[in-house]
Amino acid sequence: MASETRTGPAAHxxxxxxxxxxxxxxxxGVVFGDIGxxxxxxxxxxxxxxxxxxVPIGTANVYGVVSLIFWSxxxxxxxxxxxxxxxxxxxxxxxxxxxxxxLRRLGASRGRxxxxxxxxxxxxxxxxxxxxxMITPAISVLSAVEGLRIVEPDLKDLIIPITVVIxxxxxxxxxxxxxxxxxxxxxxxxxxxxxxxALGIAxxxxxxxxxxxxxxxxxxxxxxxxxxxxxxxxxxxxLAVTGAEALYADMGHFGRKAITRGWLGLVxxxxxxxxxxxxxxxxxxxxxxxSPFFLLAPGWARLPLVLLATAATVIASQAVITGAFSxxxxxxxLGYLPRLRVAHTSESTIGQxxxxxxxxxxxxxVLTLVFAFRSSAALAYAFGMAVTATITITTLLxxxxxxxxxxxxxxxVLLGAVPLLAIDALFVAAxxxxxxxxxxxxxxxxxxxxxxxxxxxxxxxxxxAARRQAEGPLPQFVEQLRSRRPPLIRIxxxxxxxNRGSSTTPLAMRATVEHNRVLHEHVVILSLDTLPxxxxxxxxRLRIDPLGYPDDGIIHVTVHHGYMETPRVPRxxxxxxxxxxxxxxxxxxxxYFLSKIELKPGPAHTMAPWRKHLFIATSYLTSDAADYFGLxxxxxxxxxxxxxx
Numbered sequence: 016m017a018s019e020t021r022t023g024p025a026a027h028x029x030x031x032x033x034x035x036x037x038x039x040x041x042x043x044g045v046v047f048g049d050i051g052x053x054x055x056x057x058x059x060x061x062x063x064x065x066x067x068x069x070v071p072i073g074t075a076n077v078y079g080v081v082s083l084i085f086w087s088x089x090x091x092x093x094x095x096x097x098x099x100x101x102x103x104x105x106x107x108x109x110x111x112x113x114x115x116x117x118l119r120r121l122g123a124s125r126g127r128x129x130x131x132x133x134x135x136x137x138x139x140x141x142x143x144x145x146x147x148x149m150i151t152p153a154i155s156v157l158s159a160v161e162g163l164r165i166v167e168p169d170l171k172d173l174i175i176p177i178t179v180v181i182x183x184x185x186x187x188x189x190x191x192x193x194x195x196x197x198x199x200x201x202x203x204x205x206x207x208x209x210x211x212x213a214l215g216i217a218x219x220x221x222x223x224x225x226x227x228x229x230x231x232x233x234x235x236x237x238x239x240x241x242x243x244x245x246x247x248x249x250x251x252x253x254l255a256v257t258g259a260e261a262l263y264a265d266m267g268h269f270g271r272k273a274i275t276r277g278w279l280g281l282v283x284x285x286x287x288x289x290x291x292x293x294x295x296x297x298x299x300x301x302x303x304x305x306s307p308f309f310l311l312a313p314g315w316a317r318l319p320l321v322l323l324a325t326a327a328t329v330i331a332s333q334a335v336i337t338g339a340f341s342x343x344x345x346x347x348x349l350g351y352l353p354r355l356r357v358a359h360t361s362e363s364t365i366g367q368x369x370x371x372x373x374x375x376x377x378x379x380x381v382l383t384l385v386f387a388f389r390s391s392a393a394l395a396y397a398f399g400m401a402v403t404a405t406i407t408i409t410t411l412l413x414x415x416x417x418x419x420x421x422x423x424x425x426x427x428v429l430l431g432a433v434p435l436l437a438i439d440a441l442f443v444a445a446x447x448x449x450x451x452x453x454x455x456x457x458x459x460x461x462x463x464x465x466x467x468x469x470x471x472x473x474x475x476x477x478x479x480a481a482r483r484q485a486e487g488p489l490p491q492f493v494e495q496l497r498s499r500r501p502p503l504i505r506i507x508x509x510x511x512x513x514n515r516g517s518s519t520t521p522l523a524m525r526a527t528v529e530h531n532r533v534l535h536e537h538v539v540i541l542s543l544d545t546l547p548x549x550x551x552x553x554x555x556r557l558r559i560d561p562l563g564y565p566d567d568g569i570i571h572v573t574v575h576h577g578y579m580e581t582p583r584v585p586r587x588x589x590x591x592x593x594x595x596x597x598x599x600x601x602x603x604x605x606x607y608f609l610s611k612i613e614l615k616p617g618p619a620h621t622m623a624p625w626r627k628h629l630f631i632a633t634s635y636l637t638s639d640a641a642d643y644f645g646l647x648x649x650x651x652x653x654x655x656x657x658x659x660x
Contacts (some may be wrong), residue, residue: 039277042269043208044200045337047282048330049151050092050258051204054211054289055308055324056158057084058297060395061251062304067452068247072301079237080248081294082228084255085287087438091256091406095435097278100413101263101271105345109266110338111140111405112345114412119349121419130419133412138351139465140408141342144260146401146460148339148377151257152332153384154398156181158391159328162321165309178385185329186378189336190358190369200330207327208285210320214311215285218292225295249445253399255290258331260405264338332381339377340370350475351468356638372636393453399446401457407439467633470622474614474630474660477621481658482612486519489540493562493569496528503534505568509605510535511588513644516542517560517571522610523654535606537598538569539591543582543644550577556587559595568597583645607651609640617659627660 061070061080070076105113115137118130156178163170163177219225227233238245262274293307303310312320346352358369388394414432417423446454496503512521521540528534540562560571572591576582588602614634616627641651 038269038273039280040201040205042201042265042273042277043204043281044202044330045268045333046262046265046274047204047258047277048200048327048333049155049261049335050256051208051282051286052155052159052324052328052331053255053257054286054293055162055328056154056391056395057251057254058290058293058307059304060254060392061248062297063251063392063395065392066247066251068250068448070244070248070251072297072304074298076237076241076244077294077297078225078228078233079241079245080252081225081290082231082233083237083245083248083252084290085229086231086234087252088255088283088286090435090438092259092262093278093283095406095410096259096262097275099417099431100409101266101274103413103416104266104271107267107270108341108345109271110264110342110345111137111144111260111409111412112342112349114409114416115141116345116349117416117420118412121416129415133415135469136408137412138468139461140405140412141346142464142468143401143405143408143457143461144264144335144342145339145464146457147257147260147405148335149380149384149460150394150398150401150457151335152182152185152377152381153388154391154394155328155331156185156325157385157394159321159324161391162306162309162317162324165306166318166321175385175389179382181325181329182332182378182381182385185332186336186374186381189374190371200333203323203326204330205281207323207330208281210323211289212285214320215288215290215292218295218311219288222295222298225291225298228291228294246441246445247448249442250399250449251395253403253442253446254395255286256406257398257402258335260402260409261335261338263409264341267341268337336374336377339373340368343370343373344368346468349472351472353471353633353637355636356643388453396449397453397456399442400449400454401461403439403442403446404458404461407436407443410435410439467629470626470629471633473622474627474634477660478612478614478658481660482522483519485656485658486522486525489518489520489571490563492520492525493564493567496534496569497564497567503528504532505536506533508535509537509539509601510608511539511541511584511605512608513584513610513640514540514542517562517573521608522612522656523608523652526654526656527608536568537596537600539588539596539600539605540569540571541574541584541588542571543574543576546575546577551575553590556590559591561597565597570596582643585645585647605650607641607646609646609651609653611653611655613655613657615657615659619659621660630660 058080060066062072063069070080101109103109103114103117105116115134118134118137121130157174160174160178160181163174262278266274289308289311292311296303296307296311309317309320309324343352343355344357347355347357355370355372358371384394388397410432414428418425418428450458510524510527512524514521517540524534524538524540556575558573558575560573562569562571574582574584574587576587584607585602585605588600588605591600593599614631616624616631621627622630640646641648641653
């Protein structure tokens with residue numbers, strides 16, 4: 016949609032500076048839910064006796080684990096994402112797809128092979144994010160509702176039904192838009208973070224010596240002195256940073272400044288206090304490791320805490336859902352997914368969107384996971400794999416962009432990249448030890464999504480080339496019409512042919528001339544151009560090209576519209592000035608022509624047969640053009656053309 020990419024520290028997105036308090040509150044309600052609810056299950060999972068590689072409970076290990084959690088969050092979230100990665104945006108949009116856009120542009124000028132390889136890795140990272148989007152709502156909501164067992168063990172049979180109801184309700188409100196959701200959820204998350212901070216302080220007050228774990232020496236001592244334990248613990252420690260990629264993916268919804276201020280001002284301090292409070296509780300009572308988060312609260316406060324945690328985990332799910340919407344929209348624009356219906360829900364922020372097809376796919380997938388795994392502990396083994404792989408790929412792509420795009424010296428890039436990637440690699444390796452215990456699931460989801468995306472991209476290239484050849488150049492076609500002998504019969508009325516641009520001939524127009532041997536007296540070839548603004552004034556709406564001849568009744572019209580506007584073609588035609596259209600345009604009885612491509616597997620060895628069938632099946636997801644453009648059905652002609660892939 017945008018014609019220019021803005022990246023780096025100087026990048027500026029209109030409408031986000033200065034940052035208003037309401038935007039920060041909205042970000043708290045959408046962006047930080049995932050990472051902000053990690054304290055519910057992280058320490059519990061680290062010391063889970065059912066884990067294939069459990070961490071023994073002991074004073075030294077508690078100090079080491081808490082310190083490792085804190086410094087993992089500081090390194091991966093605060094330093095890698097907040098300080099570095101979020102400086103790279105594509106017209107204000109974040110996420111791994113934004114980095115892929117930058118890599119594709121770099122590949123056109125230098126390092127084509129390297130950029131292409133890294134872009135492929137980035138697509139796999141984006142595919143893994145969809146797996147994260149499926150697992151996060153399931154594990155988050157389950158972990159909170161499971162708190163009912165602490166309050167009243169007899170309620171355990173209600174955990175799955177309550178979880179299902181909550182998940183269905185969550186996905187049902189997505190069409191309201193992230194601005195509305197953020198305003199609703201933001202205050203809840205403020206209460207959440209203040210509550211977990213207060214409970215953490217209460218726990219720390221019982222054993223204040225736990226604060227010594229703020230020193231990185233405890234994390235390093237645990238990792239180096241007890242590597243055989245610490246290595247396996249990393250597979251659970253990574254749960255503390257789940258949601259880091261969502262911060263970046265959701266940057267287009269609220270902007271970097273709002274996310275940074277929300278993280279440093281509230282989220283990071285609150286989560287830190289909670290982790291240290293839980294560590295202090297376990298130091299005093301090893302049996303509390305069963306559910307240290309809920310046991311931090313006094314008995315009378317546990318039911319309200321369960322309710323608050325449930326609300327917070329619903330919001331945690333929101334972070335990855337909106338991130339999935341952003342990744343999908345960017346994948347569509349980059350040509351890795353078909354044109355899905357994308358609804359923009361804000362006039363002030365281009366990134367706030369809703370993608371119905373993805374929304375309902377995620378809902379079905381999340382419910383399937385809930386019924387299949389039935390507990391947050393079972394899902395925890397699968398959770399970290401997608402997160403660590405995506406973080407590693409994102410870090411790698413960022414440093415490549417920093418060196419090639421921003422001309423950062425290689426020595427400085429290596430100084431940052433080597434230690435950060437080494438840490439990421441350790442997390443990935445630790446999670447691979449859980450492969451047979453559930454870590455295979457996000458890899459399977461990611462591989463499936465990756466296959467669909469690269470197959471669509473490849474098939475789209477083939478179809479575009481075949482279509483361009485079939486269409487032929489528009490100027491040459493107009494010239495042939497003018498010199499045709501005998502002259503082409505021109506019938507009364509107006510024909511509107513929708514086309515992708517002004518360089519090629521609409522297939523429907525070519526078919527009309529070649530098969531019917533007639534053409535309407537007035538012909539409008541219409542293309543639409545979406546600008547990165549919410550609305551375009553009618554005075555700047557149209558650009559008219561006579562296509563070389565001002566007297567043949569054939570013109571090309573480019574319509575500029577904003578991202579919040581649904582292009583209704585009949586209304587737009589009413590804005591045409593008869594003085595520029597080589598004659599009067601009859602909007603009331605104009606006929607509209609669409610070119611519909613029927614795809615068919617061909618004999619050429621362009622793709623494996625199974626990929627051709629996958630590409631054709633994916634093409635059926637494309638949104639209906641007539642509905643999207645507001646064309647009157649009784650005056651719309653769809654002319655088909657067959658292309659082999």
